[in-house]
Amino acid sequence: MAFLELRQIDFSYPGGRPAVLSGVNLALNREGISAIIGPNGCGKTTLTKIMLGILRPTSGEVLLEGRSVQEYTLAQIGRRIGYVFQNPEQQLFSSTVAEEIGFGLSYRSEDPAVIRERVEFLLDYFELSPYRQVFPLHLSYGEKQRLAIAAVLANEPEFLILDEPTVGLDACRKELLAAHLHKVARLGRGMVLVSHDTAFVNRMANRVIALEKGRVQRDSGLEGNVGHES
Amino acid sequence: MLGMNLDPRSKLVIVFCITTLAVVYNTPRALFLLLAGTIGLLLLFRIDIKRVGGYLKPYMLLLLILFLAQCIFTPGGEVLLAAGSLRLVGSRGLLLGTSVVLRLLIVIAAAILLTTSNSRDFISGLVQWKVPYEIAFMVSVTIRFLPLFRDEFVNAVTAVQLRGVELKKVSWGKKMALFRQLFFPLVYGAILKAQQLSIAMEARGFRAYPQRTYLRQLRLNWADYGLILSCPVITLLLIGLSIVGG
Ligand SMILES: Nc1ncnc2c1ncn2[C@@H]1O[C@H](COP(=O)(O)OP(=O)(O)OP(=O)(O)O)[C@@H](O)[C@H]1O
Ligand SMILES: [Mg+2]
Numbered sequence: 001m002a003f004l005e006l007r008q009i010d011f012s013y014p015g016g017r018p019a020v021l022s023g024v025n026l027a028l029n030r031e032g033i034s035a036i037i038g039p040n041g042c043g044k045t046t047l048t049k050i051m052l053g054i055l056r057p058t059s060g061e062v063l064l065e066g067r068s069v070q071e072y073t074l075a076q077i078g079r080r081i082g083y084v085f086q087n088p089e090q091q092l093f094s095s096t097v098a099e100e101i102g103f104g105l106s107y108r109s110e111d112p113a114v115i116r117e118r119v120e121f122l123l124d125y126f127e128l129s130p131y132r133q134v135f136p137l138h139l140s141y142g143e144k145q146r147l148a149i150a151a152v153l154a155n156e157p158e159f160l161i162l163d164e165p166t167v168g169l170d171a172c173r174k175e176l177l178a179a180h181l182h183k184v185a186r187l188g189r190g191m192v193l194v195s196h197d198t199a200f201v202n203r204m205a206n207r208v209i210a211l212e213k214g215r216v217q218r219d220s221g222l223e224g225n226v227g228h229e230s
Numbered sequence: 231m232l233g234m235n236l237d238p239r240s241k242l243v244i245v246f247c248i249t250t251l252a253v254v255y256n257t258p259r260a261l262f263l264l265l266a267g268t269i270g271l272l273l274l275f276r277i278d279i280k281r282v283g284g285y286l287k288p289y290m291l292l293l294l295i296l297f298l299a300q301c302i303f304t305p306g307g308e309v310l311l312a313a314g315s316l317r318l319v320g321s322r323g324l325l326l327g328t329s330v331v332l333r334l335l336i337v338i339a340a341a342i343l344l345t346t347s348n349s350r351d352f353i354s355g356l357v358q359w360k361v362p363y364e365i366a367f368m369v370s371v372t373i374r375f376l377p378l379f380r381d382e383f384v385n386a387v388t389a390v391q392l393r394g395v396e397l398k399k400v401s402w403g404k405k406m407a408l409f410r411q412l413f414f415p416l417v418y419g420a421i422l423k424a425q426q427l428s429i430a431m432e433a434r435g436f437r438a439y440p441q442r443t444y445l446r447q448l449r450l451n452w453a454d455y456g457l458i459l460s461c462p463v464i465t466l467l468l469i470g471l472s473i474v475g476g
Contacts, residue, residue: 054388073399078392091389095415104393137419155394 001066002027003159003190004051004081009060011043011050011214020046021214024060028192030159033185034221035193035201038211044194045086047211048161051192052083079108082157086164086194088148092136097128097147100136104155122150125180127173142168149177153184160184160191166200178204238347239355240454244271245340247465252336254469258325261332268339275346282342288383289338291409293331300327354444371427379420386416 009024020043028034036044049055051062053069062069069077085091094100101122105115123129126146131139136147145168152160160181166174181204185191195201201208207221248268255261272282300323307322344352356366391397395408450458 052392054392073396074388074391075394075396079394083392085389089419090385091392093386093389093412093415093419095411104395107393107395135415135418137415137422151393 002063003030003065004028005063005066006047006051007061007063009047009050009057009062011046011055011057019058019214021050021057024214024216026209026216026219029190031185031188031190032207033181033191033193033205034207034209035195035205036209036211037195037198037201038217042211043214044211045163048083048163048192048194051161052077052081078104078157079155080157081159081161082152082155084148084152084160084162084165086167088141088144089137091148091151092144094136096133097136097139098123098132100147101151101154103151118154122154125176126150127176142170142173145169146173146177153180158189160189161194162191163194164196165193166195166197174200236347236457237355237448237450237454238344238351239359239448239450240457241343241347242352242355243458243461245343247461248340249337250465251468252333252340255472256329258328258332260472261329261336265332265336265339268336272339272342275343277342277346282339285342285380286335286338288380288387289334291405293334295406295409296334297327297331300330351448355448357444358448382420383416386412 004026005028006024006026009021010019011021012019024047036047038044046055050057051069053062053072053074056070064072064077064080092100094103098119102115102119105118123132126149128143128147128150131143136144139147145165149162149165165177169177178200181191193201193204207219209216209221210218248264251264252261255264269279269282273279301319302323304320304323304326307320307325309317309320310324311317311319350370352370353363353366356369357363387397390408390412397405397408400408
């Protein structure tokens, strides 16, 4: 059974606007790195928000391990699927960088020592240690992006959806991010990357899904190994 | 269709009258009637009531906190609820709490009326009435930004839940603690964004030239004149009545 399955998804934003997504079918496995690519405005971000149940499809259904995502609360989904928003500012809401990274953990009654250790590790890995007491929205764009990713990784979700994670990162930081994501993938955790960064996609993804005008135009996961998919 | 045709200035006058009444009235009954009237007006303007519900939802927690605070901290009146010898809710507190909540609901409902015009029209309307451009602009920016702040808040609430915090099933104590934790960063974030807006405005020449030209000239039609003249008169009458009657 697929981890996340989308069946015949149609979606349009309220207000009688044209359909953003039509007839999207996708099955994502628990493991492996998939990339969603496509031009601006083709509905990539919308699709990821539907996967998480933030937006409700106009018709069709989204299944998480065979159960409709509507049956889970947002928090239950968030604990299993880590989501990095396209705009990092939309998901930073704490008073300091360190608090932001530890936020999810502190609400899970984890041992404070464990929390501290993991926060320290991520601060160090994403090179945010000098800013631990800084207000998150005062950081530079690339730093905000790294912080948003670190805050999501801190929860150690079993699946990740990252919307444009490399935007604003310099070459060296992109390298570090790739290495960390590879490590996460080797632990058997799956992820979806939405990206315009062709080099990054080619190097990370073992499946590429091309979206165009709200439809799946091409899906490398369905070509070579159809038997493997189902 | 009525909402589309009215001049933004007429809407401002209506909203001003409604909020004045909301401040003057101090019994829950009068406030409730005023709220009903305001909602009736929204219906008349063909505003989707479901959308109004959506607008109000983010404020519910705030309203509840205000209500409880008023109930508990206002002395006087009969004791309605007590824990042993400790009085919790008195009749005066209950009345005041209800009034405060109704007042806020009225103000929010009235403000929704303003969202039916675009902000350009507000500016040119006010400027035609010789209000300085800077002030007119600030008024319209406020109106324009209210829904944005609401979206910001909704976004933050989504982000918090996605980090694994259950908001629906958590106890009130924890909800309050979370609210306290988020309040400062959210407000400060909003201020930062407003600052960026002001820099962007100056970069595009805001206040660089003393004269401004306007593409659209607004004209008041007879319905506008009727409303602008009658609303304040009705409001004054209602205030007078409430003083005499109360
Ligand atoms: N909240 C919204 N209300 C109305 N329309 C929206 C909203 N958000 C997005 N859209 C529209 O839906 C379409 C798809 O948007 P989406 O953000 O999913 O695109 P995207 O593929 O992520 O683009 P990008 O590459 O720029 O990130 C766009 O045409 C956009 O204008
Ligand atoms: Mg996008």
